[in-house]
Amino acid sequence: MENKANEPVLLSIPDRFESKRLIIRSALWGDGAAVNEAVLESFGELRLWMPWASQLPTIEQSEASIRRSRLEFLERTDLRLLLFHKDTDVLIGSSGLHRIDWQTRKFEIGYWVRTSYGRQGYITEAVRAITDYAVKELQANRIEIRCDSRNVQSARVAERCGFTLEGILRNDKCDVDGLLRDTMIFSRVRGVEY
Numbered sequence: 001m002e003n004k005a006n007e008p009v010l011l012s013i014p015d016r017f018e019s020k021r022l023i024i025r026s027a028l029w030g031d032g033a034a035v036n037e038a039v040l041e042s043f044g045e046l047r048l049w050m051p052w053a054s055q056l057p058t059i060e061q062s063e064a065s066i067r068r069s070r071l072e073f074l075e076r077t078d079l080r081l082l083l084f085h086k087d088t089d090v091l092i093g094s095s096g097l098h099r100i101d102w103q104t105r106k107f108e109i110g111y112w113v114r115t116s117y118g119r120q121g122y123i124t125e126a127v128r129a130i131t132d133y134a135v136k137e138l139q140a141n142r143i144e145i146r147c148d149s150r151n152v153q154s155a156r157v158a159e160r161c162g163f164t165l166e167g168i169l170r171n172d173k174c175d176v177d178g179l180l181r182d183t184m185i186f187s188r189v190r191g192v193e194y
Contacts, residue, residue: 008076019129032063
């Protein structure tokens with residue numbers, strides 16, 4: 001295990017798994033058009049919380065982002081996961097395991113949902129499945145969710161999924177308008193919550 005922590009590219013990590021309603025998988029070349037469509041539909045909400053959503057992306061920009069994500073997944077430096085509805089194969093959002101520390105087995109879950117699929121429990125379902133995946137497949141010792149303290153919906157997802165609010169970092173980051181904001185840090189820790 002120590003050797004693989006030093007060389008995470010050697011880890012065999014499933015790039016696809018399922019929850020009750022979702023297929024959760026790594027980004028593949030060609031996913032850019034579906035991601036672009038979901039981002040364009042959801043841009044009004046995404047731009048409030050996501051620094052990367054400062055301007056509408058082109059299909060080519062979305063595809064370039066997907067291709068970088070695919071390479072990062074293979075290198076094990078960032079594990080972006082796309083969320084597809086099982087029945088319709090529609091991309092309903094994106095999530096993943098970010099800011100990875102392989103030595104301590106620490107991961108951060110990020111997420112967003114397509115506007116037309118919001119408030120239907122899909123992100124809570126995805127976060128539960130991704131948490132389970134991180135624990136079982138990646139031997140996670142710590143999983144975090146960080147969000148702007150004003151993002152009530154994101155905080156509720158963390159709470160519904162059994163994450164504990166550890167604290168609030170005051171004036172921690174700048175929001176999308178460049179103003180200082182507070183960051184809530186939720187976590188689940190091996191031996192305590194699972």
